[in-house]
Amino acid sequence: MKTVVLGSGGWGTALALVLLDNGHGVTLWSRTPAKAEEMARTRENPLLKGVPLPESLAVTGDLGCLEGAELVVCASPSFAVRETGKRIAPYLRPGMVLVTVSKGIERDTNLRMSQVLREATGDVCRVVALSGPSHAEEVGLRLPTACVAACPDRDGARLVQDAFMSDCFRVYTSADIVGVELAAALKNVIALSCGICAGLGFQDNTKALLMTRAMAEITRLGEHLGGARQTFGGLAGMGDLIVTCTSLHSRNNRAGILIGQGRPVREAMEEV
Numbered sequence: 001m002k003t004v005v006l007g008s009g010g011w012g013t014a015l016a017l018v019l020l021d022n023g024h025g026v027t028l029w030s031r032t033p034a035k036a037e038e039m040a041r042t043r044e045n046p047l048l049k050g051v052p053l054p055e056s057l058a059v060t061g062d063l064g065c066l067e068g069a070e071l072v073v074c075a076s077p078s079f080a081v082r083e084t085g086k087r088i089a090p091y092l093r094p095g096m097v098l099v100t101v102s103k104g105i106e107r108d109t110n111l112r113m114s115q116v117l118r119e120a121t122g123d124v125c126r127v128v129a130l131s132g133p134s135h136a137e138e139v140g141l142r143l144p145t146a147c148v149a150a151c152p153d154r155d156g157a158r159l160v161q162d163a164f165m166s167d168c169f170r171v172y173t174s175a176d177i178v179g180v181e182l183a184a185a186l187k188n189v190i191a192l193s194c195g196i197c198a199g200l201g202f203q204d205n206t207k208a209l210l211m212t213r214a215m216a217e218i219t220r221l222g223e224h225l226g227g228a229r230q231t232f233g234g235l236a237g238m239g240d241l242i243v244t245c246t247s248l249h250s251r252n253n254r255a256g257i258l259i260g261q262g263r264p265v266r267e268a269m270e271e272v
């Protein structure tokens with residue numbers, strides 16, 4: 001299958017490698033052409049250090065790579081998803097499947113990432129959310145990981161499942177895109193709080209208290225906003241909360257630690 005991954009951050013690069021390992025044709029698009037050239041030359045991405053990029057991975061700064069693509073993965077940071085959606089809109093065709101892997105809620109509109117993408121692209125193709133406990137650094141090393149492909153249209157979710165499923169990357173399907181996306185966004189707030197706890201010198205009891213009560217709160221809010229209760233207890237909910245709150249791969253967690261230690265918020269954000 002011809003696939004394109006938009007966004008050459010750590011996560012876009014790791015997912016491009018999953019698709020490549022599965023035998024798909026993959027182009028990794030970077031919005032900075034000079035960065036694309038550098039990655040094509042060095043066969044490495046500084047945002048995913050120590051993971052070689054095979055020659056068979058095409059890297060480009062040209063959106064013309066979207067011509068004829070069947071599966072397009074949008075891995076932009078959440079604040080840039082609308083901008084990316086607008087840029088790719090002229091290239092999209094009804095048969096393509098668009099996968100959103102960004103975790104967040106859009107500032108000002110409060111829209112989920114799949115809603116932002118649909119709005120920005122004129123709603124021409126199916127949008128599937130892929131989410132779960134998955135640090136790019138570990139996926140790049142092919143360590144066992146599992147995610148959820150969510151779409152109200154189960155065929156769309158299955159297509160994404162088939163494209164990504166491998167011996168070390170397991171994909172479950174769900175029809176609950178609302179719950180999956182809300183869980184992904186809301187746990188970031190808790191990861192920040194968990195980091196603050198650690199930065200203040202609190203230990204495991206406090207973290208467990210925070211994570212457990214947060215899970216209850218995320219579930220109540222998520223259900224109220226239309227998500228299914230069971231989603232929040234699964235990989236996209238509980239799984240992602242655990243991985244984000246307990247790992248130093250998580251920038252939210254690391255920023256929280258600095259804030260808890262007394263660093264100004266802006267400075268902590270810049271450092272991570």
Ligand SMILES: NC(=O)c1ccc[n+]([C@@H]2O[C@H](COP(=O)([O-])OP(=O)(O)OC[C@H]3O[C@@H](n4cnc5c(N)ncnc54)[C@H](O)[C@@H]3O)[C@@H](O)[C@H]2O)c1
Nearest residue numbers: 008009010011012047075076077078080102103134135136
């Ligand atoms: N890193 C992970 O392990 C991971 C896992 C799951 C989901 N995600 C989600 O994937 C998304 C991307 O995360 P990441 O870790 O790859 O980010 P990253 O920080 O590694 O990279 C961000 C990339 O976005 C680019 N960028 C910056 N501003 C941009 C703009 N205005 N328009 C388009 N691109 C821009 C940067 O050049 C960089 O290549 C986030 O929403 C994140 O929540 C990340």
